[in-house]
Amino acid sequence: MERPQPPEAVERPRLRRAAAAFTSLMAVAATSLVAGPAATATAQGPCALPRTAAHHSLGLDTWNNAYPRPARSLDAVMIFLSFPDSRPLATTEALVADHFPATSRFYERASYGRFTLRAHPQLRWFAMPQPSTSYGIRRDWEPARRTAYLRDALAAADPEIDFSRYDVVYFVADPDAPGVDSDATKVVNFDRPMRADGTDIKRVVTVFERHPPDRNVLAHETGHVFDLADLYHRPTNDKGDWDTYVGDWDVMGSQFGLAPDFFAWHKWKLGWLDRRQVSCVSPTGTTLLTLDPVAAEPSFGGGGGAGTRLAVVRTGTDSALAIEARAATGNDLHTCTEGVLIYRVRSGKASGGGPVEVVDTHPDSEACWERSVYPPLADAPLEVGETFTVPGERTQVQVADRTSSGAFTVKIAPGG
Numbered sequence: 001m002e003r004p005q006p007p008e009a010v011e012r013p014r015l016r017r018a019a020a021a022f023t024s025l026m027a028v029a030a031t032s033l034v035a036g037p038a039a040t041a042t043a044q045g046p047c048a049l050p051r052t053a054a055h056h057s058l059g060l061d062t063w064n065n066a067y068p069r070p071a072r073s074l075d076a077v078m079i080f081l082s083f084p085d086s087r088p089l090a091t092t093e094a095l096v097a098d099h100f101p102a103t104s105r106f107y108e109r110a111s112y113g114r115f116t117l118r119a120h121p122q123l124r125w126f127a128m129p130q131p132s133t134s135y136g137i138r139r140d141w142e143p144a145r146r147t148a149y150l151r152d153a154l155a156a157a158d159p160e161i162d163f164s165r166y167d168v169v170y171f172v173a174d175p176d177a178p179g180v181d182s183d184a185t186k187v188v189n190f191d192r193p194m195r196a197d198g199t200d201i202k203r204v205v206t207v208f209e210r211h212p213p214d215r216n217v218l219a220h221e222t223g224h225v226f227d228l229a230d231l232y233h234r235p236t237n238d239k240g241d242w243d244t245y246v247g248d249w250d251v252m253g254s255q256f257g258l259a260p261d262f263f264a265w266h267k268w269k270l271g272w273l274d275r276r277q278v279s280c281v282s283p284t285g286t287t288l289l290t291l292d293p294v295a296a297e298p299s300f301g302g303g304g305g306a307g308t309r310l311a312v313v314r315t316g317t318d319s320a321l322a323i324e325a326r327a328a329t330g331n332d333l334h335t336c337t338e339g340v341l342i343y344r345v346r347s348g349k350a351s352g353g354g355p356v357e358v359v360d361t362h363p364d365s366e367a368c369w370e371r372s373v374y375p376p377l378a379d380a381p382l383e384v385g386e387t388f389t390v391p392g393e394r395t396q397v398q399v400a401d402r403t404s405s406g407a408f409t410v411k412i413a414p415g416g
Helices: 092-099 102-110 143-157 217-225 264-270
Strands: 074-082 117-127 168-173 186-196 199-207 278-280 287-291 310-316 319-326 339-346 356-358 387-389 396-402 408-413
Touching: 074 092, 074 143, 092 117, 102 117, 102 217, 117 143, 143 186, 143 199, 168 217, 186 217, 199 217, 264 310, 264 319, 287 310, 287 319, 310 408, 319 408, 339 396, 339 408
Parallel strands: 074 117, 074 168, 168 199, 278 310
Antiparallel strands: 186 199, 287 408, 310 319, 319 339, 339 356, 387 396, 396 408
16 A cells, blocks of 8 residues: 655665566567668558567567457456465455456556456465465565466366466465565566466466555556566665656556556557557657547547547657656546656667656656655656757657647647
């Protein structure tokens, strides 16, 4: 749960349950693609960066078929695991309520109703054969012991669960067992899939959350199931700020963020925005756009996010500037600032390596120090009447107005 204390008083490793995802996964690397020149057009247009071999690459000219794409309804099974050294104190029903329907609602809002995550909790405990302390559960988990845990979990559940019916697998451990470390929640990808019921299980979500859990933690982990990268920065020895890349601005950066809705770039990658809702900015002249806030519900028919949600300035073979509007609505209801957000996207950067970096348009100030995970970026958006030239790119962004419907009128000049 979030604690209302200044960020400097917060123990960052405690807030980053998913930190080991890029250090201890048995990763399934994305298919390597040859990056073309910056002006190369794809079905998504000339601003769609190429997918690269980087783990969870944010390139979106093609989809990595090793992952399920959340452009339709998907089914998730939730399996509860008990251990011989502990008697569960929480009921399975209570643990389900920790995550659902909140996680499904998060995705329904984020996708503008295009995607439904259907949870199928198995309301009983499946007995693990070994004590919880024998598995060495922790954030940076020793691979052999983690593998033993997953094999035992699958063996315990397989006689009663038909895994062929599900797209996503959540293994939820008894949170009160003595060997369970709540920092070990993560997605595990397999070099060689586990096999059950004639189905390859390529990844599972291992849930070790306390009861009640961290806010939005399962939305974050489920994002990895859909090939989204970690957007936080893991500091040396886990000491220091974790949120210097994107702050509060995407659940893949922090499950505690004040504005946790997915970046519009993520929504484009996942198929929730189509090409008509993305403006590829001309490299010359000035482009005038009206941007609907990313988290706002569509104001008219046509499916998906309806109006324009994202402007893109291509800056290199595998890099771009993304420009979108953020407002206090939907998944972003509790944001403490509104305006036009600018961020860099690099499809060659791996998960945890800074594939997205928010541009701080107010570098000499901060906001919401009592609630934000990283106050220096809490006031990153440009407000109406402000103009900013992106350092190193010479692209100038001006927020000219805000319409009565809440959209932002933006002028973008790539030449500065």
